Every structure is written in C-alpha cells, then in structure tokens.
Amino acid sequence: MNRLNRYLLLLFCAAILFACQRSNTTTIRGKVCGYEGKGVCLLDCQREQGRTRDTIKLDADGNFNHNMECSEPLEMYIYLKYLGENSTSIPIYVLPGQTLSVEMEGEMRNVNFFGTTMERYIVTPKFTGKSANECLYLNIPYKIFEYKDSNGALLTYKEYSTSVERYQDSLKTLLKSCCKPFREQKMEEIADMQLSQFFSYGHHLAREKYDFNSDKEFLQTLESIDIDDTANCAGRNSIAKYYIDMVLAINPTLYEGENSTLKTMKYLRDKVSNPIVKERVSDAVMESCLQFGSTDNLLEIFEIYRELSGKSDIFKENEKIYNGVKNILPGMAAPDFIVEDTNGNSVRFKDIIGNGKIAYIDFWATWCAPCCAEIPHMEKLAQELKGNEQVTLISISLDSDKQKWLKKVNEDKPSWPQYIMSKESEKEFDEIYNINGIPRFMLMDKEGKFIDNNTARPSFEGCKELIIKHL
Numbered sequence: 212m213n214r215l216n217r218y219l220l221l222l223f224c225a226a227i228l229f230a231c232q233r234s235n236t237t238t239i240r241g242k243v244c245g246y247e248g249k250g251v252c253l254l255d256c257q258r259e260q261g262r263t264r265d266t267i268k269l270d271a272d273g274n275f276n277h278n279m280e281c282s283e284p285l286e287m288y289i290y291l292k293y294l295g296e297n298s299t300s301i302p303i304y305v306l307p308g309q310t311l312s313v314e315m316e317g318e319m320r321n322v323n324f325f326g327t328t329m330e331r332y333i334v335t336p337k338f339t340g341k342s343a344n345e346c347l348y349l350n351i352p353y354k355i356f357e358y359k360d361s362n363g364a365l366l367t368y369k370e371y372s373t374s375v376e377r378y379q380d381s382l383k384t385l386l387k388s389c390c391k392p393f394r395e396q397k398m399e400e401i402a403d404m405q406l407s408q409f410f411s412y413g414h415h416l417a418r419e420k421y422d423f424n425s426d427k428e429f430l431q432t433l434e435s436i437d438i439d440d441t442a443n444c445a446g447r448n449s450i451a452k453y454y455i456d457m458v459l460a461i462n463p464t465l466y467e468g469e470n471s472t473l474k475t476m477k478y479l480r481d482k483v484s485n486p487i488v489k490e491r492v493s494d495a496v497m498e499s500c501l502q503f504g505s506t507d508n509l510l511e512i513f514e515i516y517r518e519l520s521g522k523s524d525i526f527k528e529n530e531k532i533y534n535g536v537k538n539i540l541p542g543m544a545a546p547d548f549i550v551e552d553t554n555g556n557s558v559r560f561k562d563i564i565g566n567g568k569i570a571y572i573d574f575w576a577t578w579c580a581p582c583c584a585e586i587p588h589m590e591k592l593a594q595e596l597k598g599n600e601q602v603t604l605i606s607i608s609l610d611s612d613k614q615k616w617l618k619k620v621n622e623d624k625p626s627w628p629q630y631i632m633s634k635e636s637e638k639e640f641d642e643i644y645n646i647n648g649i650p651r652f653m654l655m656d657k658e659g660k661f662i663d664n665n666t667a668r669p670s671f672e673g674c675k676e677l678i679i680k681h682l
Contacts, residue, residue: 237281238310244317246273250293296580297332304345312339344388358415368429410453417460439485476515493519501532502647535643539664550630565659573606574651577619582650588669
C-alpha cells in the first residue's frame, strides 16, 4: 500500500472513530428557574460503576448547554442546589447521541404535605426531544391513595386495591409512547405497586383501629406472603420487613409494651424459620436502629441480634458502631473529647458539662439548613431559661471550616456558649457518638451523664418543660 493510500485509510478510520464518538455525545440544554447568579446546578446519575455528579455551567440568566458521553439510556437528575432550602431535583431521561431541552418555571405555592399545608417552591419543567415523554412520566407527582371515601368511611382493601389498579392502568397507557427499555423497567415498578400500597393501606387502617378480621381480601393477601422466602428479604426496605411491621401493627398485643425495634427482633427470633431471612432482615433493622433509631432497650436488642446474625459482615460493622453507641446510653457518663471556643482555646467536653447543671447540647453546622433554622428557637429557649443556675445551653459545631463558623457566630451573636469540634477529636467523636444527622440535641444530667442522647429540638413544643422536669 503506497503512502497516499495509507494516509487516506488513516483519515477514513479517524472519521469513523470520530463519528462513533459523536454518536454517544448527549446534549442537555435549556434554562433553569430562580437563578440569581450564585450557587451551583448539578447533574446526578447512578450507573453500574457508581454514582457520578457533574456541574452544569449556567450563564447569568440560568441558560445551560451541557454535553456528556452516554452509551446507553440513562435516568438522571438535574439538582437545583442553588435554591438553598428550596433545592429540588428534576428527574430526566437521556438517550445516546440525542439532545434534550429542559425549560423550567418556578413559583411559591401552598402544598399539602401528608396532611400538613406548607409553602414550597414548585418547579415545573417542560421537555423537548426524543425522550420528552419519558421525562414527563418521571415527573408525574407522587400519588397518594385515599383510604377513606368522600364521607370519611374507611375503604375495604378490595375498594382500595381497585383504585390502585385504575392508577396502574393509567400509567401503562402513558408508557405506550415511551421507548422499550424505559417501558420495560417501569412496567416492573407498576407491577410492584399493589404490594407496596397493600402495606401502606394496612398501616393507615391499623392507626384507625380497623377490624382486619372482617376483611377477607386483606387477610388473604397477607397470608399469601411467604416470610421465609429469601427473595422477600433483599435490602433495608424488604417485603419481609414490611410484612413483620404489618403483622405487629394489626396485632398490638404481640410483644406489648416493647419498642418497635425490639418487637421486630423478637418476631424474627420466634416466628421466622429461615436463618438467611433472620440474618438479612435483622442486619438491616440493626443498621437502621444504630443510625437513626432510639437507643431504648439497645442492650437487649443487640443480644437478640447477635443470636439472629452474629457472623455476617454487616454484623461486624454494626458491632463496631454498637460498641461506641452503648457508651452514650442513658445513665452513662459522656465520653470525653476536645472542642475549641471562639477564642481558639482548647476545652475538654467533660469540663463544660455536669458541674451541678443540666446541659442541653446542640450539635450543628453552618451548612445545615435545619440546624440554622433552630437557632432562633434556641435563642428563645436561652432567654426563657435566663437566670436559671441549674441549666446550661451549649452549641458544638461540626464544621470543618472554622472561619465560616466564626463568621456565622459573629453574625448571630448567640447568648449561650459556642464551641467547634477540634480536629484531633473528630475521628474518636465520630466512632463513639455516631451522629448520622444534624441538628442533634442531647440532654445531660448534673453529673455529666446522659439523660437522652437524641432529645427534642428547641422548636418542638414542650422542649423547655422537658428540660425543667429533670432539674
């Protein structure tokens, strides 16, 4: 092959390669709403290799044109982080080599949020492109099924499930205009809807003291679920876990007087035969309890859990957390760590609690919107307890940026002591106190022992009375 032919062949191969690369370049363009030139807009995606997050560049007016490599259809989210406490995510569906246009409008509206009217910033997107129908489907508002009729009478399960079936049919109709991969995936989700709504219905009616023994269809559905089938125990929110919750809800005398986690562990121990189900469900329940649950009866709960699981990798991780958490149970002396005051002085935690005073402690951070929302309520509480020598209020920031913390403190000028976690104590504090969400409030007695390691926030009605009753 002469030099000219080789050169032409290379050009041809490069052109083919370039064309292939271009075919996988997906463009997402449009305009966001409520943008004032500050903050970021992100593009989130969960792929097999893990979660990815890219920044979408916005111009001064909120316009954007974002290119990305995409070899398969993807469900993604445009995260309007710049909206702060009104931040929201818009689900989208993109196709390889295609362009999706997204135009957004936003306004403040009063919305019903599980029975409570709240003012929220509502974003309404409009889509143009080959995947517009898929995007519209993803943005259908969450459906809440009524469990009472228009006169307030409780629906039977047959009546409730019929309304779910009608909604399923309407979704199937919408899916007809969507592409095959999307349609197949969502049809599976629609098929699972009846069972998930079955548990929702059951919990609603259990709170209404409904007589389930008179509802043949409900009991038949419940009895059709095999608690010992390992296919029903995948993940934290498994069918097996929902089944146990449901059985306990409609049989309130079963393990009466115990908290919900202890009831679940006892049910697994006494009523479930399959050891794999016992292990997987108890792993998930214990993980959730250690991260977000109450520490009431934790010692007893963990011993039952040790019997149910004991050898799994998840058990080993939970045990590490438990070995720290068990040191902050009511009645235990608070494990010590080092904080810094606003002047940069190092102070031991044990020296700012106890000393004959009840200590109400706020763990927070400047980047946490709910934390900052509690500050005015904390100030009000401080003024109401002003002059009471038996109580002290303390705030400890978990910020990594000390200057940002100092700036916030100087702006707010709180009337109670402010501290920030020291760098040298961060790791030990995380391992022992296991705070997975803030704001987190704790109550210590006059000797520096825990009364409650997850007590009421100052915005909650009765917070002051809760503190005073321990004086």
